[in-house]
Amino acid sequence: MCRHAAWLGAPRTLTSLIHEPGNGLFKQSYAPRLQRYGTVNADGYGMGWYDPDHPEPVRYRRSVPIWTDANLPALARIARSHCLLAAVRSATVGMPVEETATAPFTDGRWLLSHNGRVARDAVGDLVGDPAGGPGSGGEPAGGAESAGGPESSCDSAWLAAAVFPRRRAGLPLGDALAEVVSHAGGKDPGARLNLLACDGASLAATAWGDTLFFHRDDRPGGGVLVASEPLDERPGWRAVPDRSLLLASPGGVHVQPL
Template sequence: MCRHLGYLGPPVPLRSLLFDPPHSLATQAWAPRDMRGGGTINADGFGVGWWPPGAVVPVRHRSAMPIWTDTTLPALAGAVSSGAVLAAVRSATVGMPVVETAAAPFTDGRWLFSHNGVIRGWPSAVAALARDLPVDDLLTLDAPTDSAILWALVRARLRSGEPPAKAVAAVVGDLVTVAPGSRLNLLLTDGHQMIATTLGHALSVRPGRGSTLISSEPLDPGPSWQPVADGHLVTATATEVEITPIFSAPS
């Protein structure tokens, strides 16, 4: 069912998020502690996106292989630092393709996006919502997966000028209506703010002095981690965190 994380704050080596902590994202790929709704490991690909200093558009690295098979990544992650990062490891839903383009993060312009979960009744459950998307968007999906269509739905709202928190909450609301029982932990960032949801899966937040870290599971046993209750939306910058019920999200 995937694991993901987002970081905003002073630049840190990617390795300090992906590999170094005792329960790093790489560890969560093969030894997750709180998988819900099926799945035991996250071995169907991974991705990491980050903003180089001064960049508006993020850089992204993805693979269809398990993160532990990429022998060049630990050194790369030690050499690259960023103050804005989104990374994910994937556990593909049965029937979904295991290809590089199905791995989060998905991107468009300044945005990075990840989905931890599953849309129940896929694909017929979202057919009506998909009909409202531009044909070009449907023809250029990264992959024929529920996560990719979720990104297309969120992206369409962002392009229309909808505030990020409102866009994410609206898409979750639409999916709850047409595909009840779906698991919808979403994570969105533009390198300055993060929007995350909890619906069916775990999520924790670690506010710090000038930094914020959001992760499916805490990276370490430190006392600063705060679990986010199910059905909530997190809006965060490097210095502020707000947690509200999804369906009373700020506009």
């Protein structure tokens, strides 16, 4: 399993997800409070944010424990955006520990993180082609480095490679997550499919097999936080029911069953 968090609202720094909160992702890397599977998230970490001068998000990933990167605190204090996503990783048994297996995964303006596990066979027929055409089962045509193919053999990369073609085909972000999660969950009953994705203007997340929370601050300078578990002790954190889809935009937060 893993832990992830995202912010959409007034610009703030990445350290607001990682170091500043009492239960930020730095703390969750070695002492998560609500993680149901695994006790430590030491198999890498990553973060992404949006710079108004660039069309695509900036991404930074490492395959080492977050507490070993002496450069991170300074970087996290400087990286500032209205939309942020960060994750710490606990690799599924048998999955590689490498930067290409570490969230966030990216395609165009989209960032995606996965907290959980799934059999790759459960998403293989969705990878690389939203219509399930040639090359969509097993390894995509053209190899893993081709457009739409997974960048790693890990299950999370395969989920990303199933979601991104649907987004490129025009599905709204939430619909792309819902379609992939419902399909994968139907084929792998033991799958844990908490996905968190953003495009710079909205967030979408699924709760399927593990915890998910959100906190909305409607005051000036506020916004919405979405996280595997609350980042701090403030009142107002709300649990997302299992098998639900969360959609967040500047206009509000909506939660619906999957």
